[in-house]
Amino acid sequence: MSEPRRLEVLRAIVEDYVHSREPVGSKALVERHHLGVSSATIRNDMAALEEDGLIVAPHTSAGRIPTDKGYRLFVDRISDVKPLSGAERRAIQTLLEGATDLDDVMDRTVRLLAQLTSQVAVVQYPHLGDAKVRHIEFVLLAPAQVLVVLISTTGRVEQRVLTVPETAEPDLLDLRRHFLTALAGAPLNSLAAPLGECLPGVPERLRRTAAALARCLEQLAGNNREDRIVMAGTANLARSTVDFPLSIGPILEALEEQVVMLRLLSEMQQDARGVSVRIGSENEHGSLAEASVVATGYTPDASAKVGVLGPTRMDYPNTMAAVRAVARYLSRILNN
DSSP states (O other): OOHHHHHHHHHHHHHHHHHHOSOBOHHHHHHHHOOSSOHHHHHHHHHHHHHTTSEEOSSTTOOBEEOHHHHHHHHHTOOSOOOOOHHHHHHHHHHHHTOOSHHHHHHHHHHHHHHHHSSEEEEEOOOGGGOBEEEEEEEEEETTEEEEEEEETTOOEEEEEEEOSOOOHHHHHHHHHHHHHHHTTOBGGGOHHHHHHHGGGSOGGGHHHHHHHHHHHHHHHHTTOSOOEEEEOHHHHHTTGGGOSSOSHHHHHHHHHOHHHHHHHHHOOOOTTSOEEEEGGGSSSGGGTTEEEEEEEESTTOOEEEEEEEESSOOHHHHHHHHHHHHHHHHHHHHO
């Protein structure tokens, strides 16, 4: 049996099974894929693939389906991730660029990715520790009520209504300029030092207000530093219960707990194609042994991940392309 034909037969079995959900026989392969050899030759090739643990018969007298090892070889042989169509790229750009803040961006991202892949989409919030101050705003709501707004370079907007000593609007404008000059570009995880340094430059009559504003900014910077994810498309799993012969329950529990997914995403390192793929038993957590995860990093240092989870019977080429494309647009929007 020739190695190129062996790989071609495996590719055909994977593609047919992903499309039909039905075990694939030699006759169907010959009819659909024009492999240039007889059914008997294909049967011999399939027997060799089965001996190598790349395909398996789900029951007697059936066709064959890929194993985790077979999917892995198939994925590894994808030489390059194909680009999405122009219409798909425009749809991603239009939807994500219409977002108003980071929460909206995250929500739009998972809904879009779930729609593109028909899987569960998951996105990890960017680490605020890596973010910097982009903008500060103080809005006078009442004589002693100020809306404090902190916008980070990740696009996240944090705000809080603060009670301060009675302050005039021109004074608030002066304080905003003062704080923004001192803090623009400062890391959110270490605002205490620059905040302390800028307070002595505030006029004495505004010191109490400035100190209250500084404490509020430091608290806002510390919000939501914990890792967390947002997801969409869990209903897609419910429509794929046949792909989880043991139970879909543990997978849903892992998604709900988030800790498992956060650990998995943090461990996944993208390859030369710009994505990472974990297939079935490659997932160390037992609850995901029947699932595959395709993910990649976004943000300048790729420290946060976006990806999808679904059954091992997954359209890997299109899923990899969608995940990579969405991640690139997401990085571009958050870095603007």
